Structures are given as structure tokens and as C-alpha cells.
Amino acid sequence: MLRSRMSKWQFWLFNLFFIVIYQNLLLVLITLPGYTAQRHPGGFVVLDVVLAVAFLAFLAGEATADQQQWEFHARKASGQTSTRFCTTGLFHYSRHPNYFFEQAQWWVIYLFGAVAAGSILQPTIVGAVLLTLLFVGSTKFTESLTLSKYPEYADYQHTTSAQIPLPPKRRRTAAA
Numbered sequence: 001m002l003r004s005r006m007s008k009w010q011f012w013l014f015n016l017f018f019i020v021i022y023q024n025l026l027l028v029l030i031t032l033p034g035y036t037a038q039r040h041p042g043g044f045v046v047l048d049v050v051l052a053v054a055f056l057a058f059l060a061g062e063a064t065a066d067q068q069q070w071e072f073h074a075r076k077a078s079g080q081t082s083t084r085f086c087t088t089g090l091f092h093y094s095r096h097p098n099y100f101f102e103q104a105q106w107w108v109i110y111l112f113g114a115v116a117a118g119s120i121l122q123p124t125i126v127g128a129v130l131l132t133l134l135f136v137g138s139t140k141f142t143e144s145l146t147l148s149k150y151p152e153y154a155d156y157q158h159t160t161s162a163q164i165p166l167p168p169k170r171r172r173t174a175a176a
Helices: 008-039 046-077 097-117 125-149 153-159
Strands: none
Touching: 008 097, 008 125, 046 097, 097 125, 125 153
């Protein structure tokens, strides 16, 4: 879809700088907290256990959201549902719960490094911040595509948080 909006050379530049260079750099940046933790060996602290439990909870949340989305698309492909996008399960509370849980895992990894270094503010925060910005930007792009295909998606956007799972807002009502 994105490729059709660009000339051949624009897409080539996008591919080179965003896909090849930026995303590979981002992979290095989001894993640097592991290097920080390795460079600051210390005793195992209670906060390490808390972070490990949080990481596992976020991993379970992402796996659950991915499974719910997979099952929805399987039902949609087989004609078992007329709904055009998933709004049940975790998707009742967030339009992109899988994105939220994945980002949360990377923030926990950042915190592992920060705890090991003994300071919450570390230069390695750049990786988590850039990953979050990537998710926010790509979500806006994909949602614009979804909205162009399914006008009723606007109601879902109004009632449901974009990424952070929250209780849904009330539906809009027509003026009397």
C-alpha cells in the first residue's frame, strides 16, 4: 500500500533509510540495556523479580492479543463473522493491544538495564523511545487505511483506546 503512494526512487530511498538502516539501528538500540546490565554485574534484587514478572505478564498479553486477532481473521476468512475488524477480547479495551504489550516488554528490558546501572535515566532509553515513536507513527498510518476501507472504524476509534488497554468510552449518540 505504501509503495503505491511513492515513485520508484522514493520507495527505494524509503527502503534504504527506513527499512535497512533505521530498523537495524533500532534493533541495536533496543537491546543495549542488556549490554548495560551485563556491564554492571551486581546482586539479584527484588526489583529484578518484579521486572521479570512484568515482562512475562506483558509477553502473555501480547500472545493473547495475537491469538485473538488470529482467531478473528480465521473466522472472518471462513465467513463465520460479518464484523470487519476485531473488537472483542483485549481489542475491546485497545485497538492495538498487541502493540502495547510488545512495547511494554521493551520498556521492561530498558528498566532491567537501568536497575543494573543504578539509575533510572540511562542513554539506552533512546531505543525504547524510538520504538514507541515507530509504533505510534505506523499505527496512525495503518489506521488511516482501515478508516478509508471501513467508515464504521471511526466509532471504534472514538470508544476504544489506541494502544493502552482502558475501559471503553460510551458510544456516540445521534442528536435528537
